[in-house]
Amino acid sequence: MKEFGGHVYFLNRSDINTDEIIPARYLNEVRKEDLAPHLLEDLKIEGFDPNSEYFKKCRVIVSRENFGCGSSREHAPWAFEVNGITTIIAVNFARIFRQNMFNCGMLAIELPKQEIDSLFKDCSNYETICDVDLSQKTLIFSWDKNKSRSIEFSISAFDEALVKAGGWVEFADQRY
Amino acid sequence: MGKTITEKIFDAHFKDEPFPQTIVLSLDMVFCHEITTPIAITDLIKRGKDRIFDPNKIKAVIDHVTPSKDSKSATQAKILRDWAQKHKISDFFDVGYNGVCHALFPEKGFIRPGYTIIMGDSHTCTHGAFGAFAAGVGTTDLEVGILKGICAFRIPKSIKINLMGSLIKGVYAKDVILEIIRILTVNGATDRVIEFCGEAINKMDMEQRMTICNMAVEAGATSGICMPDIQTVDYLWPFIEIEYKNKQRAVEDFKKWHSDKDAVYEKEYNIDVSSIEPLSTVGYKPDQVKKIKDLSDIKIDQVYIGSCTNGRISDLREAAKIVKGTKLAKGVRGIVSPATPKVYKQALEEGILSIFMDAGYCITNPTCGACLGMSNGVLAEGEVCASTTNRNFYGRMGKGGMVHLMSPASAAASGIKGRLTDPREFL
Numbered sequence A: 001m002k003e004f005g006g007h008v009y010f011l012n013r014s015d016i017n018t019d020e021i022i023p024a025r026y027l028n029e030v031r032k033e034d035l036a037p038h039l040l041e042d043l044k045i046e047g048f049d050p051n052s053e054y055f056k057k058c059r060v061i062v063s064r065e066n067f068g069c070g071s072s073r074e075h076a077p078w079a080f081e082v083n084g085i086t087t088i089i090a091v092n093f094a095r096i097f098r099q100n101m102f103n104c105g106m107l108a109i110e111l112p113k114q115e116i117d118s119l120f121k122d123c124s125n126y127e128t129i130c131d132v133d134l135s136q137k138t139l140i141f142s143w144d145k146n147k148s149r150s151i152e153f154s155i156s157a158f159d160e161a162l163v164k165a166g167g168w169v170e171f172a173d174q175r176y
Numbered sequence B: 001m002g003k004t005i006t007e008k009i010f011d012a013h014f015k016d017e018p019f020p021q022t023i024v025l026s027l028d029m030v031f032c033h034e035i036t037t038p039i040a041i042t043d044l045i046k047r048g049k050d051r052i053f054d055p056n057k058i059k060a061v062i063d064h065v066t067p068s069k070d071s072k073s074a075t076q077a078k079i080l081r082d083w084a085q086k087h088k089i090s091d092f093f094d095v096g097y098n099g100v101c102h103a104l105f106p107e108k109g110f111i112r113p114g115y116t117i118i119m120g121d122s123h124t125c126t127h128g129a130f131g132a133f134a135a136g137v138g139t140t141d142l143e144v145g146i147l148k149g150i151c152a153f154r155i156p157k158s159i160k161i162n163l164m165g166s167l168i169k170g171v172y173a174k175d176v177i178l179e180i181i182r183i184l185t186v187n188g189a190t191d192r193v194i195e196f197c198g199e200a201i202n203k204m205d206m207e208q209r210m211t212i213c214n215m216a217v218e219a220g221a222t223s224g225i226c227m228p229d230i231q232t233v234d235y236l237w238p239f240i241e242i243e244y245k246n247k248q249r250a251v252e253d254f255k256k257w258h259s260d261k262d263a264v265y266e267k268e269y270n271i272d273v274s275s276i277e278p279l280s281t282v283g284y285k286p287d288q289v290k291k292i293k294d295l296s297d298i299k300i301d302q303v304y305i306g307s308c309t310n311g312r313i314s315d316l317r318e319a320a321k322i323v324k325g326t327k328l329a330k331g332v333r334g335i336v337s338p339a340t341p342k343v344y345k346q347a348l349e350e351g352i353l354s355i356f357m358d359a360g361y362c363i364t365n366p367t368c369g370a371c372l373g374m375s376n377g378v379l380a381e382g383e384v385c386a387s388t389t390n391r392n393f394y395g396r397m398g399k400g401g402m403v404h405l406m407s408p409a410s411a412a413a414s415g416i417k418g419r420l421t422d423p424r425e426f427l
Helices: A032-038 A053-057 A075-081 A095-103 A113-123 A157-165 A168-175 B005-012 B037-046 B071-086 B101-107 B122-130 B139-148 B173-184 B199-203 B206-214 B230-244 B247-257 B313-323 B341-349 B352-358 B408-417
Strands: A006-010 A058-062 A087-090 A107-110 A128-133 A138-143 A147-152 B014-019 B022-026 B029-033 B058-061 B116-119 B133-136 B150-154 B157-164 B192-197 B223-226 B267-272 B279-281 B289-291 B302-305 B333-336 B361-363 B384-387 B402-405
Touching: A006 A053, A006 A113, A032 A075, A053 A058, A058 A113, A058 A128, A075 A095, A087 A128, A095 A107, A095 A157, A095 A168, A095 B139, A113 A138, A113 A147, A157 A168, A157 B014, A168 B139, B005 B014, B005 B133, B005 B192, B005 B223, B005 B247, B014 B150, B029 B101, B029 B139, B037 B071, B037 B139, B058 B071, B058 B101, B101 B122, B101 B206, B116 B122, B116 B139, B122 B133, B122 B206, B122 B223, B122 B230, B133 B223, B139 B150, B157 B173, B157 B199, B173 B206, B173 B267, B173 B279, B173 B289, B192 B199, B192 B206, B206 B223, B206 B230, B206 B313, B230 B247, B302 B313, B302 B408, B313 B341, B313 B352, B313 B408, B333 B352, B341 B352, B352 B361, B384 B408
Parallel strands: A006 A058, A058 A087, A087 A107, B029 B058, B029 B116, B116 B133, B157 B192, B157 B267, B192 B223, B302 B333, B302 B384, B333 B361, B384 B402
Antiparallel strands: A006 A128, A128 A138, A138 A147, B014 B022, B022 B150, B279 B289, B279 B402
16 A cells, blocks of 8 residues: 655645646656656646645645546556655546546545635645545644644545555456 | 436446445447557556457557657557557557547447447547447556456436537537536536437437537546437448348337436436537636637637547538638648548548648648647647647647637638637638
């Protein structure tokens, strides 16, 4: 199973698509590692710099709605993975991206809109850490020295099994 | 309680329910192209599982960057080519025979009503036009599909779109789906199947239905789907004649997939298509849609006519009607990419390619290339394209470029004026 949790980056926009996550001009790479320098290269959000020191140490993304829409390219989750980002939290995801995350043994966690709104309001201006407890289905956000919040989440039993098995290929090969 | 077409297809392909609400389906077809498949192939080799579930149910094509533009794309093509040869996948389409997957595979007769299909490509929903459950997936799902012939899905709910009335002059299937996406929004159908029905759909031929289903994913849908009928039978007839002998028999047989009258839908929409005017997207999301007549101040640098949405022969015919005897506006580049070799040859024989060439258009080989900014018509920073493709995301056709999605007729009209133009000005 992969490791989850760490520094959080807040991407304050809905409908971040997989072309923005990894542009098609890099889809002729056949090694996942070669995607690493191009993660979110085309994403235009004020203040966001994919080459910043802070972004480079982040392991968790928190964003808004319909994250990962558009192309089915699994290069999008891979580009996160090779940059150490294995947890993405949003109000909701595009279906293919969400399944690709779990199929790779990574976490695509949906939280209610109010919860996401308050995380943006309270934490996004601070260096924030998110600890992920998969067994208790709990996220613990810590920011501004001593503030913290514990949030419960749910993922489907199937998706949890994929994360624990390390992905869909392993799961399917054992079962079918 | 009745069932939808999607529920009937799920029942017929049920393999397992490993957890509540997760259904593993057996697959009738796994389609492959050279962008998302090579990594699945190399991963299977690495795992010591370089096997395929059935060489007759796997179809492969090199379509995204073809002929290869550099060493990397040549390597991707070679991985797919070598693999197809090794595993005796006889339906593999290489340079000279290749075209945009979602136009080529229907043309080859690979889809039947009631089929389950996956491909590592989000526009796989196109094949729902035949009454199939066809879903785009990522490389890992594709890998398991190749190996085991299965795929897992959450049970999708269905949204019913009832299209009534008749299209007015200058309005096409593309305008209808843009209007539907505007109404549903870009995630209004996530984890849903959109069922298109009603008299307007019944009147549409298969190419128009494919245009509609192609963009279901732009509203977030798992698939779009239409009921198979006489149009479906007419299109498939060369491939099913031996089996059915007469068309009525096929029409009757395909009715077994039709949604029951008392099937349950999460939502239903009634849209009178006669109220739809020629449309275009404006902005970076496919649900940002306006009447093109209100966008005439937007200047363009390029016209692109092609893609899995609108690169079929009927699309080229409609555009050529407007282009005939005209010239592209000064400074506007025009690119036509017939979606398959068959479309290319038909357009050549019908004189359509001459019409485009006389107007100043460049005709490229069949490829996905420009639609996703990989080759054959990439935009520069700040450039604007009137395009018949399916995505207007920031950077989609080239970093910093702006894409306006519209029908082939609207794209053709815009090319003449050098700005977004209502095609009715030329009809």
